[in-house]
Amino acid sequence: MIEYVVMAGVAAGTGWLLRRKHRQRVAAGNVAGVPGMARQPAGEGRWRMGRLYVDRGAARWVPRRGEPVPLPGARATGVRAPSVREGMSINPGSRIVTCGYEGGTIDIAVMPLDLRGVLAAVPGQDTADPSDPAGPSDTV
Numbered sequence: 269m270i271e272y273v274v275m276a277g278v279a280a281g282t283g284w285l286l287r288r289k290h291r292q293r294v295a296a297g298n299v300a301g302v303p304g305m306a307r308q309p310a311g312e313g314r315w316r317m318g319r320l321y322v323d324r325g326a327a328r329w330v331p332r333r334g335e336p337v338p339l340p341g342a343r344a345t346g347v348r349a350p351s352v353r354e355g356m357s358i359n360p361g362s363r364i365v366t367c368g369y370e371g372g373t374i375d376i377a378v379m380p381l382d383l384r385g386v387l388a389a390v391p392g393q394d395t396a397d398p399s400d401p402a403g404p405s406d407t408v
Contacts, residue, residue: 310373322389342369
């Protein structure tokens with residue numbers, strides 16, 4: 269029973285620290301990019317650390333190592349939680365935004381507190397097909 273109380277305390281403390289760090293970063297003003305991990309093309313390849321920047325309305329992915337990837341005309345096509353296999357490579361609590369752009373596709377994994385920033389940088393598709401029998405889904 270004591271173990272459960274200790275684990276609950278650790279989880280609460282970790283959540284508090286993460287929220288505090290996020291609030292400090294937001295309060296500091298214009299944050300230089302949204303941190304995360306990406307793989308290109310979507311669904312294939314390795315996850316690479318980097319940041320998503322928006323310059324004059326154009327998004328670009330800048331990996332920690334390598335050349336920046338411009339994302340002209342990028343649109344978010346879906347938001348989902350990582351699978352078990354993906355959760356071993358990235359944080360299992362993150363959210364994956366799948367984006368399509370003029371040069372291909374890319375998956376961008378960010379923490380839930382940073383999801384709003386990514387969706388602001390890479391807006392979703394505004395048009396919905398009214399004849400879709402499935403109705404609304406997890407697409408953005």
